[in-house]
Amino acid sequence: MTPDRSTSRRAAARRFSLADDPRWVRVQRATLCGGVAAALVAVALHAGVADGIGPWLGLVLASLAGAALPVRAPARAVLRWDGAQWWWQRAGEPLAITPDVVIDLEQWMLLRLNAAIDAEGVRGRKPPERWIALSRSAHEAQWAPLRLHLFLAAG
Missing domain, CATH: 1.10.287 (Helix Hairpins)
Known part of the structure; x- marks a missing residue:
């Protein structure tokens, strides 16, 4: 008997605390x-x-x-997946976003965070775009779940 693979896999809700590399x-x-x-x-x-x-x-x-030049400790931000939508929170209220993995080298990743498109098909006003570079060494404990969520939630 073969397993039923008709249901799509969904990533569970999760929070990731991130900072630029x-x-x-x-x-x-x-x-x-x-x-x-x-x-x-x-x-x-x-x-x-x-x-x-x-x-x-x-x-x-x-x-x-x-x-x-010395790099001061970067401010941490929260990237959150609630099961249906990605959210980005740096300072202030959370912003609905759509993350795109632009470069994935398994040890290093470049994400582009775009404001989410609403029901009318209009992209949110702020921010129009944000780039964040992440490394495995800086986010060791959450690296595998982050990559998994980024790719499972995209589908």
Whole structure:
């Protein structure tokens, strides 16, 4: 006798306490500092103020300085699945969202949190989009249930 597989599996209600991965914050800072330095180098080269390798070395140093800045402990937020809807709560009232797993490397995951679409098909006003990078090392105890819920609740 074969088991009845006609019923779809549903993920049970669950709460996850999450924070951005500090390494992701460092990558963002390095990119921002490198971008600002590149703009300044471009202006300096165009104005004829600088030439040679010096400006480009400054760009690399700015990127490294951005990555080296200390990262304070990130504020924790709650991602909650109530059995029918995902909710995101950082500060203030919870917001109905739809999480999309953009990158899943099993040890690291990038989520995009979109405001949920209401019954009329209109996406919520705030926030339009939020990105959160998660690592297994930072969320060890809840990593497997989180990944399971993200993929089971999507279906």
